[in-house]
Amino acid sequence: MDVSVFQAIMIGIACWLGSIENPQPLGLALSDMLARPIVGGAIIGLILGDLGTGVAIGAAIQAMYLGNVVAGGVAAADMSFVSYPSIALAMIAGADTTVAVTLATTIGVLGAALFTAYETFMSVFNAMADRQLAKGNIEGMRRVYIFGPMLTSFTMRFGITLVTVLLGATFAQNFLNSIPEIILHIMSVLGGVLPAVGIAILLSNTVKDKKMFAFFLLGIIMISSKMNMVTVAVVAGCLAVIFYMLSNNNGNTSSNSNSSDTFDDMNDEEAVL
Structure with missing residues (x-):
């Protein structure tokens, strides 16, 4: 050139x-x-x-x-x-x-x-x-x-x-x-x-949470499989939404479990009284 x-x-x-x-x-x-x-x-x-x-x-x-x-x-x-x-x-x-x-x-x-x-x-x-x-x-x-x-x-x-x-x-x-x-x-x-x-x-x-490396490895596999970049981006967006929903549900489950334990304790106290 x-x-x-x-x-x-x-x-x-x-x-x-x-x-x-x-x-x-x-x-x-x-x-x-x-x-x-x-x-x-x-x-x-x-x-x-x-x-x-x-x-x-x-x-x-x-x-x-x-x-x-x-x-x-x-x-x-x-x-x-x-x-x-x-x-x-x-x-x-x-x-x-x-x-x-x-x-x-x-x-x-x-x-x-x-x-x-x-x-x-x-x-x-x-x-x-x-x-x-x-x-x-x-x-x-x-x-x-x-x-x-x-x-x-x-x-x-x-x-x-x-x-x-x-x-x-x-x-x-x-x-x-x-x-x-x-x-x-x-x-x-x-x-x-x-x-x-x-x-x-x-x-x-x-990346502070080592479990997040799973998403990185999944991205490498998708790119190595000759997947289109747009497809990879869409799949990544879907995984992000699913991860957020599961994290939110875990929080709700934990909250509900704590509320249930508190309610049972209240019932036990009433039975003693």
Whole structure:
């Protein structure tokens, strides 16, 4: 797949807009949405003219990062680099989703290290702002805090993504062709396992009652049986209603049982009297 300079520029801008440190008007909400791999895959698919492949790769990568959390300001991967350069390279090279997932993992970890270096470099602007403040130049201090990090972030994310995508037209394909078959097989196996790890992390954090895993396993069986997604959704809705009704009936039964016990106790007291 050939990529024009304009397409590479658009992907680079999207990568920058999806960065967590980008001070855009809508703030972190927009950045978080744009950084999601499924959103990034759709955007790259539109830019490169293959929406279906972009969404498919983005969805596969998104499954791996469903349980991704930022603990103490430290992330396991930089989601902006996961969502844009990696998906773009995978589409340019014609890689399948399993290889794309492993590629995204590698680039995401490298991006996290790069972001740590970026945060360290930001101390330079703190010193510059302190000098402006010592001079009583409040506006100068504000300009340093606003434009210094923003221009650095743009140069880092836009520049790296632009160069990567422009080189990707030939570099990515040659790189994949040079990888031994056994390595590609290992990458494919890992690419199939990693999404399951992401889903497992999400379930462990959200499902507190272990009995609820029965519904999850039932969903996997239904999907594995090639059932239509609409059918699965309807069955899931029916099961949810049935579960609610049974839970409500159990509560009523317990309440009725308690009322019956109280009534029997009252009768026993009256008989004694």
